[in-house]
Amino acid sequence: MTTIDSTVQLADEVLALFEAQRDWDAANRLWPALWSWRLTDPLGWPDRVTELRAHPLLAHLHACPFTHRAFHKPRGYAGDAVMLDHMYGLTLAFPHPASPGGRLYAYTTNSPAAQAVRARRSRLAALIDRAAARRPDARIVALAAGHGRELGQSEAVRRGQPITFVAVDQDPESLGELGRSYPDVRVEPVTGNIQDVITGDLTFDADVVYAAGLFDYLPDSAARRLTTRMAQMLRPGGEMLVANFVPDCPDIGFMEACMDWRLITRTEEQVRALFVDVPEPDRVVTDQDGYGTVTYGLWSRPT
Incomplete structure (x- = not known):
């Protein structure tokens, strides 16, 4: 070429x-x-x-x-x-x-970005299912929950397990769609600003807490503080997951130039650094998806 x-x-x-x-x-x-x-x-x-x-x-x-x-x-x-x-x-x-x-x-x-987002949804569903296997009435906290489409891929939801899905989002339209889409799930919608979570004014008890697309918009200082707050929410044995687009995502140029979709991207090492203030930060496990698009950080609280 x-x-x-x-x-x-x-x-x-x-x-x-x-x-x-x-x-x-x-x-x-x-x-x-x-x-x-x-x-x-x-x-x-x-x-x-x-x-x-x-x-x-x-x-x-x-x-x-x-x-x-x-x-x-x-x-x-x-x-x-x-x-x-x-x-x-x-x-x-x-x-x-x-x-x-x-x-x-x-x-x-x-x-690649769209395929990675679909794979991310599957990973969130697996996270929910692991929590439901540990505790049938698990509390799942999703930050920037959107429409919560991972619920549609959860085996625990399909089996009708009594999980509670705490959906935190700034957009009431998104929360309304989530509730309409999953009427058989115990959904607790919370219309809230993520800044309230970062400051600790808004907090939860959780068996799982995750932020799938949120960290793509947070600068390092806010991202580190949020990671620490998320860890504090977890019950013993609970898991937290953060996801972040990577700097060399194959779609990054098109997204910025043609979609005006600008993200704060991070390498795997930079995602790991977000856990520096979490207890036992060495417990974090990071990996990158197979699409060269998203890096994950998974941390679990000891039982």
Whole structure:
């Protein structure tokens, strides 16, 4: 593949490929170029983003409702619960698959980031099930819970175990959808600001506490304080999980330039450092998913 230094030249070529209905060729040209520029030229990256957004390519990309929603942020931020439902395939708001937006939608909602988010949901469901195996009436605390779609993949929920799902979110619309979606689960919705959790003004007793997408928006100082607060919530034998996108996520360039979806990313070592003030920090286990997208930190309180 020939290297292109000009943002406008790249955008011209990609738009021509899209207009020729060579959508996958176009996407496979655009994503790696943006990824490379984002990581190798951080000083020049803002100018490239400005040039790209001034190009007619952006309007074509925004025919995809997933990309369009992130950019325009109807709820004030890019990664809202409706965005996640697009990645989960749990929405009826999708374009005709043969339309330009529909063809692009098939790519964006199956990108490495989207696949990683689906895998993250499965990991949360497994975390819930482990807690329910230890204690049938386990209390699960989800920070920035969104629509709580992991409940739909939990075996404990399917068996009707009497778990309590404490859903903390700043968005009452998301909490309302969660309650409607899982009427058979004992849900305790809490409309709250995460700052109240960080300061300790809002706290819970939990067998499991997790924050799946929250740390992507927290600076280090707040993230470390929240990690410590989460550990304090746990009952003996309880587990806490944090997840964070990594700096070299394959979609990072497209997300920032075309979706205006900006994250605070962390390496595995940086996620581990968030546990420095947690008792016995060496108990934390970190790993990265198979999509090169999300790093996890798992800590358990001794029994």
